[in-house]
Amino acid sequence: MRVIGIRAFGPPEVLGVDERPEPEPGAGQAVMAVETAGVGYGDVIVRSGRYPVPLPYVPGIEVGGEVVAVGPGTDRSLLGRRVVATTVGNAGGYAERALVPVAWTFPVPDGMPLATALAVFQAGAVASGMLSAMRVREGETVLITAAAGRIGSLLVQFAKAGGATVIGAAGAGKRAAVEDFGADHVVDYGTEDWPDRVRGLTGGGVDVVLDAVGGEVAAQALRAAADGRGRFGVYGFASGDWLSLDAQEIARRGLTVAGPLGMVFAKPEAEQRADAERALAAAADGRLRPRIHATFPLDRAADAHAEIEKRRSVGAVLLTA
Template identity: 35%
Template sequence: MAQVIRMYETGAPQVLRLEQAEVGMPGPGQVRITQDAIGVNFVDTMVRNGSYPVPLPTVPGFEGAGTVTHVGPGVSGLAAGNRVAYFFASGAYASERLMDADSLIQLPDDICTFTAATFLAKGFTAWMALRALHRLEPGQTAIVTGASGSVGSILSRWAKALGATVIGIAGSRDKLAKVRAGAHHALYAGDIALGDAIRAEAPDGVDVLFDLVGQATSDQVAQAVRAGGDIVAIGAASGLPLTVPAGLAQRGIQIKRGGTPQFVNGTSIDAASAELFSLIRSGAFRDIDAVHFELADAVLAHQSIEQRTLGGIPLLVPNSARC
């Protein structure tokens, strides 16, 4: 029997229920996997509270990594014992599960399943922002709002590795040190002189704003984008997406949006994976911590996200395996 977290209604974290479930054997095109680690993403909280509607009941979660135990008919290229990961397949909060083989990425020998579950979805989101929505070039200057969050911390370090100057913005002063670790400059979003602080670092304006916050992003930040620059709006941690400040269109500033599966898919996933795994090997993310919760403690993980008390990227751990 597998452990699963299921929800029958939307609401507070307490709607997440621990249950036992039969997994069964894989059908055509499927494999069965035992999961070592499950990535917890902000969208999981949106599924839980109903702001990202899905049919109920449901097993939440979209990201995980583990080992293939059984292979169904018609599957090629995968065998029992292969270590695999996935980044956008619903039903992740489970110790074992069935998966479409086409949804899986086979992991290189030197990429741990825990590392994959920590960085895959968030890293692919960063890749989408940096490669598909705005191709960041060496010498450019970028603002990252929400730079202390999971995606923001990865994106900031990736942008630095690409040779850009990174201005990270934190939602609270106590997160400035965390932002500073991944950016060249760390600023506080609530500073009444935030616009002046940005201009001091980028007097000609920034080439791109990576907005991971949404409605709380101030006009001061958006107006810091130079004429002809881009705003990449891929986050809504504060609620609604970023609204378009007056005058941006007249200055030739484009707002670009997108979802990770739209840009990281069969035609681009090899390139995205190769670049992400290369950065992991280089140590670019070595100072980003993961916080482990038992699968049975999914409620606590969601509470920690909402209370903003996490010290790293959250993982649910169903089994005793470790990298």
């Protein structure tokens, strides 16, 4: 079968087509005929060498398609079902066949396009879980950086649905998209005074910040948190650098800093699965609207990575096998 593999870390062009044997499912596992696979910023980070893994490596954490084989002792009624799933070992999704754990497969709701289900089941679960981890309450103000991204766009929608006032921060040219996701206000973090504008909009700063960018953008977002009550959630470093925290500043300003993504993944599996099911249900009834930015064929995975790395994407980027 065809896969997209990484033999050396580097630019998108290191992604190349390889041939691999089809996977054999073990107990509690299934094989999916992959129709579509998600391309996340985590894939970009691994490919670039900023989070090294043993090589050769086949990326791909989220996949959607039809179950074509199941392991011993596994419910055979799964055969032929169209599902979305995470991959075994969080790898191997950029392929014509992928190995998935049965416990992390989810039926695609009736009438829902497979691409929609793929874009929402994991990213939506993470977004919902992080808002819960940060204890966002109705009436609070929330600043979300990378608000046009795959997870950021869902954070905006979930926070707004929960009764928060949402301020989305995004790069130039993405304002309309963030407004369409439901943000009450949008700021361009390419301008130097945007943290001051946020503090002005909120009368002193936001209750909660969720940051996926890191670096200078995160440092500026920290300035926008309300003294005495601000809660700052760090869950990514799309800029290439983690936020450098000054403990003295945190203590002086009375801020709380948390890692909500780690908190989500530390929850019991049953709770994580329930988050994914809630995200799919919310998309099925129209409360959550994931956006598909672009879809590329499998052999153009390098173009998909470039689209994300150059920060052109709004919403999800997918591959089709």
